[in-house]
Every structure is written in C-alpha cells, then in structure tokens.
Amino acid sequence: MTDSSVPAGGHRSGKGPRRRPDRPHRSGPPRGRSGPNRPPQGDVAREAALDTLRAVREDDAYANLTLPKLLRERRVTGRDAALATDLTYGACRAQGLLDAVLSACVDRPLDRLDGVVLDALRLGAQQLLRTRIPAHAAVGATVELVRSRAGSKPTGFVNAVLRRVAERDEAGWIDELAPDASTDPVGHLAFRHAHPRWIAEVFAGSLPESELDAALAADDARPAVHLAARPGEISAEELAAVTGGDEAPYSPYGVLLTEGGDPGDLEPVREGLAVVQDEGSQLVALAAARAPLDGRDELWLDLCAGPGGKAVMLGALAAVSGATVDAIDRAPHRAALVEKATAGLPVRVHTGDAREIALPEAAYDRVLVDAPCTGLGALRRRPEARWRRRPEDVADLTALQRDLLTHALERVRPGGVVTYATCSPHPEETVEVVRAVAAATGAEVLDTAGSLPELTGSDVGTGPGVQLWPHRHGTDAMYCATLRRSG
Numbered sequence: 001m002t003d004s005s006v007p008a009g010g011h012r013s014g015k016g017p018r019r020r021p022d023r024p025h026r027s028g029p030p031r032g033r034s035g036p037n038r039p040p041q042g043d044v045a046r047e048a049a050l051d052t053l054r055a056v057r058e059d060d061a062y063a064n065l066t067l068p069k070l071l072r073e074r075r076v077t078g079r080d081a082a083l084a085t086d087l088t089y090g091a092c093r094a095q096g097l098l099d100a101v102l103s104a105c106v107d108r109p110l111d112r113l114d115g116v117v118l119d120a121l122r123l124g125a126q127q128l129l130r131t132r133i134p135a136h137a138a139v140g141a142t143v144e145l146v147r148s149r150a151g152s153k154p155t156g157f158v159n160a161v162l163r164r165v166a167e168r169d170e171a172g173w174i175d176e177l178a179p180d181a182s183t184d185p186v187g188h189l190a191f192r193h194a195h196p197r198w199i200a201e202v203f204a205g206s207l208p209e210s211e212l213d214a215a216l217a218a219d220d221a222r223p224a225v226h227l228a229a230r231p232g233e234i235s236a237e238e239l240a241a242v243t244g245g246d247e248a249p250y251s252p253y254g255v256l257l258t259e260g261g262d263p264g265d266l267e268p269v270r271e272g273l274a275v276v277q278d279e280g281s282q283l284v285a286l287a288a289a290r291a292p293l294d295g296r297d298e299l300w301l302d303l304c305a306g307p308g309g310k311a312v313m314l315g316a317l318a319a320v321s322g323a324t325v326d327a328i329d330r331a332p333h334r335a336a337l338v339e340k341a342t343a344g345l346p347v348r349v350h351t352g353d354a355r356e357i358a359l360p361e362a363a364y365d366r367v368l369v370d371a372p373c374t375g376l377g378a379l380r381r382r383p384e385a386r387w388r389r390r391p392e393d394v395a396d397l398t399a400l401q402r403d404l405l406t407h408a409l410e411r412v413r414p415g416g417v418v419t420y421a422t423c424s425p426h427p428e429e430t431v432e433v434v435r436a437v438a439a440a441t442g443a444e445v446l447d448t449a450g451s452l453p454e455l456t457g458s459d460v461g462t463g464p465g466v467q468l469w470p471h472r473h474g475t476d477a478m479y480c481a482t483l484r485r486s487g
C-alpha cells in the first residue's frame with residue numbers, strides 16, 4: 001500500500017511530547033528510485049511492527065531486540081522508526097487490555113484467530129485506543145496491512161472488528177470491561193494500567209494502597225533515559241553540560257537525558273566516558289562500593305555481572321580506589337559483553353556458575369550479587385515481559401537467589417560486605433531472601449540507606465534494604481540490601 005494518506009502520529013494520549021496526528025506519513029526520497037540504496041517503501045512502520053509482534057508471539061522473541069534489528073536491516077529511520085517503536089512497544093505492553101477489548105468485539109476466542117490477523121487486530125486496537133491516530137486512518141492502514149500479508153479474505157473481518165473497537169475510546173472500554181473499582185480496586189487498576197492482576201497484587205502488597213494507581217501508571221509509561229558518568233573520567237555536571245541533560249536527583253554520577261534520539265550516538269558515550277544506565281542501577285553499584293568495611297578493601301567480586309552495567313561502575317570506582325574486581329557470569333555471551341564493557345578497567349572476567357567456579361573462598365572484601373530475578377521492577381523496559389512472566393516463575397528464582405547470596409557470603413572474607421540486588425520489588429525476591437539467608441548464615445544486615453545519603457528524605461521502604469520505585473524515584477524498581485559476614 002501507499003501510506004501517504006496515513007498519519008504518523010503514534011503517541012499515547014496524555015504521555016510525552018505530542019506529534020501532529022494529521023501530518024502525512026512519508027520519509028525518504030521520492031518513490032520510484034531503484035538500486036541498492038533504494039529507500040524503504042510501503043507502510044514500513046506498521047510492517048516492522050507487525051513482524052515484531054509475530055516474532056514475540058511465535059518465537060518468544062524480545063520486542064526491544066527484534067524491532068531495532070529489523071529497522072536496521074530494512075533501513076527504516078526517522079519518523080517511520082519512531083512510529084514503529086511506539087506501536088510495537090505500546091501493543092506489547094497493553095496486550096492484556098487490547099485482548100479484552102478485542103474479545104468483546106469478536107465472536108470467537110482470540111486463540112482461534114489466524115496469528116497474523118490477531119497481531120494486526122492488536123496493532124489496530126493499539127492505534128485506536130492508545131494513540132492520537134484518527135480512527136479512519138488506523139482502521140484503513142491495518143486493513144491494508146492485512147491485505148498485503150494475508151490476502152483479501154480476512155480484510156472484511158478485520159475491518160468490522162476494528163470498527164466495533166472504534167465505537168468507544170480507551171476510557172469507555174475501561175468503564176465497560178474493567179472490574180468494579182469499589183469492589184475490586186486492585187483488579188480495576190490492573191486493567192486500567194494494562195497489567196496482569198498478579199503483578200498488580202505484588203505491587204499492592206509492597207506499597208501503601210494510595211500509591212498503587214501511581215505505581216502502575218508509572219510502570220506503564222516510557223522510562224526516562226539516564227547516563228552514568230564514568231567515575232574518575234568525567235563529572236555528572238560536565239556530562240550534563242555536554243549532552244544538554246540534567247544532573248540526576250540521586251546518583252552523583254547520573255544525568256537525565258531530556259532530548260530524544262539514540263543516546264549511543266552521544267559523543268561521551270561513544271568515547272567511553274559515560275554509559276546508558278538507569279539511575280537505580282547506579283545507586284545499587286554505589287551501595288556495593290560504599291558499604292562500610294573495616295580493614296583491607298582491595299578485592300571485589302561481581303557475582304552475576306552480565307551484561308556489565310554495574311561492573312563498569314564498580315570497575316571505574318575500583319580504579320579510583322586501587323581495587324581489582326573479579327566479574328562472573330554463567331552465560332558465555334553475557335560474560336563476553338562484560339569483557340567488552342569493562343575494557344581498560346581493573347576487571348577480570350570469568351565465565352561459569354558462581355556457585356561452582358574456582359575462585360578464592362573467604363577472600364573478597366566486597367561482593368555484589370545482582371541476582372537473576374523476575375524483572376518486575378523493570379517492566380517498562382521489556383514491553384512484552386509483563387504478559388510472559390508467570391507467578392510460578394517466582395519460586396525457582398527465589399531458590400537460586402538464596403543460593404547465590406549464600407555463596408557470596410562464603411566468598412567474602414569475615415567482616416567483608418555483600419550487597420544483594422534485584423530489579424524486582426517482589427518481597428519474596430527481596431526482603432524475604434535477605435532475612436532467610438541472614439538467619440541461616442548469621443550475617444549481619446547493615447543499614448543500606450546509610451550508604452546512600454542522596455536518598456535521604458525519599459521513601460525507600462521499611463527494609464531490610466532500600467526499595468526504589470518508578471513513581472517515587474523515577475528509577476526502575478531496584479532493590480538492594482547489604483550484609484556483613486560475621487567474623
């Protein structure tokens with residue numbers, strides 16, 4: 001199809017800067033050129049979105065890895081790339097809500113639909129309910145997409161379903177379909193903010209009731225992009241000046257980017273003076289490096305290091321203080337990423353299971369265990385994750401988390417400190433792991449907030465440890481707690 005009549009506006013209403021919804025969607029040189037540098041043609045944004053949704057549904061692919069690769073391969077850039085990103089990530093995040101609406105408009109279970117048709121309906125519903133794209137354009141473009149991918153046969157069906165979806169806006173469908181707010185407030189908010197109920201229940205169990213709405217809303221929004229200035233190389237103030245960002249509120253190395261665009265293209269990032277890293281992750285690495293310690297402080301261990309975000313911060317701080325870091329990851333490709341990220345820093349990378357690898361026992365002064373977890377605190381970054389995770393994943397992970405923390409306490413010397421972290425606020429993965437391992441090993445739980453005075457005045461929970469939240473701190477919902485091995 002030609003898309004010169006299709007508007008490009010793809011922003012969710014009420015969030016972020018608005019693009020003009022009615023501007024013709026067109027990029028690149030005039031049509032008709034041919035040859036190896038021919039620009040992409042057709043509705044390249046929606047085609048890329050549809051292909052990504054298929055990969056997520058059929059192959060369990062990650063949208064945030066699949067889509068950028070597809071856009072690169074097809075040389076889709078600028079407004080088309082931005083529209084593809086908005087639609088794909090939006091449709092992945094909101095899948096449960098979109099499916100509830102589609103189910104109300106379709107006369108059979110959604111899993112009986114052809115896969116391409118279902119993906120297209122989700123894409124169409126996303127445009128109708130959660131962007132400012134006019135209804136006629138959203139329906140027309142989706143029908144043409146289906147025609148180009150699945151032939152004419154299903155187009156009448158897709159057209160009819162999307163016209164039913166378009167009879168109400170998002171708020172209207174929420175009124176119609178969400179559980180009643182007075183009798184089932186958690187279910188209502190879960191539906192409204194497009195979260196599975198069990199995740200909303202986990203959040204509800206960790207927060208005052210009055211904060212659940214804000215927590216789920218923040219979790220459904222696009223995350224801010226932070227840079228971390230490399231300690232010893234550039235200050236946050238200088239980095240903010242060079243990038244046009246703002247110094248972040250908590251991390252002394254953090255910069256909050258205020259402009260869009262690919263942060264990887266920024267000069268300080270290309271030159272290795274800064275990395276893209278959520279401010280919460282910066283604070284975890286800082287807590288690990290600052291935990292109070294008597295005596296020697298020269299041998300550090302990062303037990304679950306891949307892909308290396310915190311290892312870079314630890315390595316740079318170690319370089320400043322004269323320490324050395326051993327960094328382990330079980331996955332060879334992730335260990336390779338740590339190796340690349342920490343080049344030039346005093347970091348030795350090892351591949352293997354942290355519970356078995358041949359490294360010294362009772363030898364390290366500081367250890368960071370950034371444990372594998374459900375990732376419920378970083379759902380903003382992994383569009384499809386909230387619908388893929390299952391409550392039954394939690395038990396396997398907590399067993400591994402306890403095991404890793406116990407091994408960390410065996411690697412650290414008596415009197416040494418271990419910082420345990422997750423990008424999840426689930427109490428079973430956070431405070432309960434820390435309490436259980438402290439009780440079993442006799443380790444002392446330290447005052448983690450005391451190592452992060454920058455957080456003073458903000459609510460970091462009742463512990464043990466520090467719990468960050470997107471709606472409170474603008475960070476991922478990271479958790480960390482520090483323990484000292486008894487002598």
Ligand SMILES: C[S@@+](CC[C@H](N)C(=O)[O-])C[C@H]1O[C@@H](n2cnc3c(N)ncnc32)[C@H](O)[C@@H]1O
Nearest residue numbers: 304305306307308309310329330353354370372
């Ligand atoms: C949450 S990620 C760590 C993120 C990392 N610290 C960073 O800041 O980039 C958890 C990591 O633990 C690794 N892992 C899982 N089980 C492990 C084990 N038994 N031993 C070592 N690494 C493990 C995973 O491969 C994964 O890379």
